[in-house]
Ligand code: SF4
C-alpha cells in the first residue's frame with residue numbers, strides 16, 4: 034500500500050478537525066479527540082500542529098483559500114456580473130451541501146469565538162484570499178457599469194450575510210426546501226439589490 | 232510650484248557664436264508655464280551661454296519672430312512649447328509651416344511640456360483637432376510623426392527646469408539620450424513620482440491623510456494621488472530644490488502622463504471603496520491582498536501627529 038505523505042496526513046487532520054469543531058464546538062473538542070479520529074498518537078499530532086489555536090488558524094486559512102480559489106475561477110471567467118453573482122451563490126450553496134463542515138466552522142467557530150483568533154488572525158489576515166476575490170468581483174462589477182458604486186462592506190455584508198443566513202437556516206433544518214432550490218431567487222435578489230440604479 | 236519670472240534680461244555671451252548649436256524656441260497653444268519654470272534653473276545663464284539663441288518669446292534674442300517666420304534660416308535644436316493646433320497662425324503664417332520648416336532641418340526636437348508631448352491642457356479647447364508633436368494622448372497621430380526619431384518629449388505641466396537642463400546639456404555634449412516608448416528620457420521618467428515621497432511609510436501601512444497640506448498620511452486613498460502610476464522624478468529631483476507636491480500634502484495629478492488632465496483631481500476614484508487604479512505593474516489581486524494585511528495592523532506612531540509622538544515602542 035502506498036505510504037500517505039505528510040501533506041495528505043495534514044489534510045486529513047484538517048478535515049477531521051473541521052468535522053469535530055463544527056459539530057462539537059471549539060472548546061469541547063480536544064487534541065486527543067482529533068488525534069484519535071485521525072488514527073495517530075497525540076505526540077505525533079504535535080508534529081503537524083503545535084497547538085489547538087494554531088490548528089484553528091490553519092483551518093480558517095484552509096476555508097478562505099478554498100473559497101478564494103473558487104471565486105477566483107468565477108472572476109476569471111467570461112461570465113457577466115449577473116452570471117457571476119449566480120455562480121458565487123451556486124458555489125457557496127454547493128459547498129454548504131457537500132462540505133457543510135467548512136461553512137459551519139466559519140459561522141460557528143470563527144465568527145463566534147473571536148478570542149481564539151485575536152492573536153494569530155487579526156482583522157482580515159486569515160480570510161484575505163476570500164475577501165480579496167470578493168473585492169475583485171465588486172470592483173469589476175462597478176467598472177463594467179453593472180453594480181452600484183457604494184461602500185465595500187455595505188455590499189459585502191448584503192451578499193455574504195444573506196448567504197450565511199440561508200446556510201444557517203438550512204443547518205437548523207428550518208428551510209422547507211433543499212437549499213439549492215433557492216439558488217435562482219437568491220442570486221436574483223442579490224443582483225437586483227446591488228445593480229446600478231437608473 | 233511657485234516660480235519667479237526673471238525681470239532682468241538674460242545676457243548671453245555672443246562670442247564664438249558659430250561654434251554653438253543654434254536653438255529656437257517656438258510656441259503652439261500655451262500658457263508659457265514651461266518657459267517660466269525653466270527660468271528658475273539655478274545655472275540658467277551658464278546653460279544658455281552654450282547655445283546661440285535664435286529666438287525665444289520671453290528673452291531678448293538675436294532675431295524677431297517676424298524674421299523667424301520667414302523660414303529662411305535653420306536651427307540645430309528646436310524646442311516646441313504648447314499644444315499643436317493645425318489652424319494656429321502667428322504673424323499671419325500657419326504655425327504648421329513654420330514648425331515643419333525648422334523641424335525638418337533640426338538635429339533635435341524637444342516637445343516641451345505635456346501639451347507638446349501629448350496634447351495636454353490645451354487639447355481641451357479643440358480635442359478633435361489639437362495634438363502633441365507626435366502623440367495625440369498616447370496615439371501616434373501628431374504632425375511630426377515622420378520625424379519621430381528626432382523628437383524628445385519632456386512631459387509635465389509644467390516641466391521641472393532640471394529636466395530641460397539635463398536634456399540640453401546632453402545635447403550640447405553630444406551624448407545619446409535613451410527614451411521610453413513615449414519618447415521621454417529614461418533618466419528622468421523611469422522613476423515614479425511616488426519614489427522618494429516622504430509619505431512612503433504611510434502608503435505601506437495604508438494610513439490615509441486626513442486632509443490636504445498635512446505632514447501625516449498618504450494621499451493615495453482619498454485625495455487622488457496619482458504618483459504610484461506616474462512616471463516622473465518629482466520626488467528625486469526636488470522642485471525649487473527643496474520639496475515636491477506630495478511632500479507638501481498635495482496629490483500628484485499625473486501631469487506627465489498622456490491622459491493628463493483628468494477630472495476630479497483631488498479625489499481618488501474608487502469602485503466600492505477599492506481604488507480603480509493600483510500602482511503600476513502591480514495586479515489588483517496582489518495589491519488588495521497586501522492592503523488587507525497592512526490595514527489589519529494599527530501602528531500607533533503613524534496615527535497621530537508626528538510632533539506629538541514621544542515614545543518608540
Ligand atoms: S502621497 Fe502619493 S507619492 Fe506620497 S506616498 Fe502617498 S501615493 Fe506615494
Ligand code: SF4
Nearest residue numbers: 463465483484485486
Ligand atoms: S508631482 Fe505629479 S502632478 Fe506634480 S509635477 Fe510631478 S508628475 Fe506632475
